Amino acid sequence: MTKEKIEEIRQDFPILEEKIYNKPLIYFDNGATTQKPRCVVEKIEFSYYHQNSNIHRGVHYLSQKATEAHEAARSKVARFLGASKREEIIFTRGTTEAINLVAFSFGEAFCKAGDEVIISVMEHHSNIVPWQMLCERKGMTLRVIPMNEKGELKLDVLQTLMNERTKIISVTHVSNVLGTINPVKEIIRMAHEKNIPVLIDGAQAVPHIHVDVQDLDADFYVFSGHKIYAPTGIGVLYGKEKWLNAIPPYQGGGEMIQTVTFEKTTYNELPFKFEAGTPDYIGSAALAQALEYVEGIGIQNIAEYEHELTKYAELRLKEIEGMRFFGTSNEKSAVVSFLVGNIHPYDIGMLLDKLGIAVRTGHHCAQPLSDALGIPGTVRASFAFYNTKEEIDLFIEALKRVVMMLN
Numbered sequence: 001m002t003k004e005k006i007e008e009i010r011q012d013f014p015i016l017e018e019k020i021y022n023k024p025l026i027y028f029d030n031g032a033t034t035q036k037p038r039c040v041v042e043k044i045e046f047s048y049y050h051q052n053s054n055i056h057r058g059v060h061y062l063s064q065k066a067t068e069a070h071e072a073a074r075s076k077v078a079r080f081l082g083a084s085k086r087e088e089i090i091f092t093r094g095t096t097e098a099i100n101l102v103a104f105s106f107g108e109a110f111c112k113a114g115d116e117v118i119i120s121v122m123e124h125h126s127n128i129v130p131w132q133m134l135c136e137r138k139g140m141t142l143r144v145i146p147m148n149e150k151g152e153l154k155l156d157v158l159q160t161l162m163n164e165r166t167k168i169i170s171v172t173h174v175s176n177v178l179g180t181i182n183p184v185k186e187i188i189r190m191a192h193e194k195n196i197p198v199l200i201d202g203a204q205a206v207p208h209i210h211v212d213v214q215d216l217d218a219d220f221y222v223f224s225g226h227k228i229y230a231p232t233g234i235g236v237l238y239g240k241e242k243w244l245n246a247i248p249p250y251q252g253g254g255e256m257i258q259t260v261t262f263e264k265t266t267y268n269e270l271p272f273k274f275e276a277g278t279p280d281y282i283g284s285a286a287l288a289q290a291l292e293y294v295e296g297i298g299i300q301n302i303a304e305y306e307h308e309l310t311k312y313a314e315l316r317l318k319e320i321e322g323m324r325f326f327g328t329s330n331e332k333s334a335v336v337s338f339l340v341g342n343i344h345p346y347d348i349g350m351l352l353d354k355l356g357i358a359v360r361t362g363h364h365c366a367q368p369l370s371d372a373l374g375i376p377g378t379v380r381a382s383f384a385f386y387n388t389k390e391e392i393d394l395f396i397e398a399l400k401r402v403v404m405m406l407n
């Protein structure tokens with residue numbers, strides 16, 4: 001993408017004009033959450049001002065309009081992920097809720113004492129803890145795929161971990177710490193050879209690379225709206241129809257029922273069976289708007305530009321003495337995690353903040369990964385398509401100053 005194009009894109013994000021301690025904001029914390037373009041915020045405003053009413057139940061105009069928007073958003077997400085049916089898209093609060101849903105409902109239907117779940121060493125806590133809770137509830141065992149020194153999963157070990165007790169594998173598409181793009185298509189192929197279903201945590205993938213759930217043959221695929229320029233509070237669970245039909249509801253309440261008597265309740269069909277209560281229909285409409293915005297730029301253009309930014313950042317970071325990178329796979333997304341000498345990452349983050357630069361420090365909700373690396377955490381710069389090489393230059397200059405002070 002040209003410089004002019006990026007400048008044009010930046011105009012869509014008012015927050016990028018903010019001054020932090022009187023310095024221009026440089027926002028490199030996109031892995032945690034992305035900033036919102038005007039069209040997404042305006043969509044929220046439009047929805048509340050012009051078509052706000054509770055959905056599905058109403059016969060009146062506004063309720064029908066709101067319902068149409070929510071269901072159109074579902075179709076939009078289905079197309080975005082390459083799902084074969086819109087009923088395979090369940091709206092959740094985010095990645096975390098989507099994984100908890102599967103861990104609970106799949107666990108209820110298919111798991112028993114002695115069974116096993118496989119995750120990987122580089123998972124976010126939200127793809128660890130729900131499985132641990134399932135294991136505790138049922139008396140099961142959690143197995144972990146290790147990685148090599150570049151931050152790539154060891155698929156030969158995965159091969160040995162899978163057995164007749166393995167009920168499900170849940171791995172991240174892209175590591176939020178290392179940036180590694182895992183070979184999830186290959187992992188799914190290996191698992192399916194043994195009839196094991198796979199959940200892919202796409203929280204860090206969908207904002208950066210093209211995803212097609214049918215091409216991957218994923219059984220479940222989850223992501224959060226707020227990491228792809230949509231508001232907080234809305235996310236997605238994609239599930240193959242056969243699995244969603246085979247597992248029980250996660251929560252009970254309005255919307256998810258067909259009939260209720262005090263003796264027995266029958267459940268609604270997909271996708272409503274998994275959407276108990278009033279869904280975030282304003283959020284779903286805004287998510288659809290965000291996906292449209294991303295498609296307008298082009299996910300391939302985004303992937304290429306962010307790759308260029310990441311390579312440039314890595315190149316310039318190497319100028320700093322004592323630089324140690326974490327995550328050096330050839331297949332990497334827009335994340336650079338590093339430490340400098342023995343300086344604590346928190347100190348670097350604090351001082352960069354005073355210079356207007358937002359990076360994230362610590363274990364990034366992947367504490368077992370930090371433990372495996374034997375470090376207290378990292379400094380993480382994560383990029384979006386509105387970032388520029390000029391911002392990276394300012395970041396490097398600032399980092400050099402910070403390192404000098406801390407040394």
Ligand code: PLP
Binds near residue numbers: 031
């Ligand atoms: N999985 C990964 C890889 C993440 O990076 C994150 C958030 O950082 C999550 C899951 C959790 O997402 P959320 O907090 O939006 O549910």
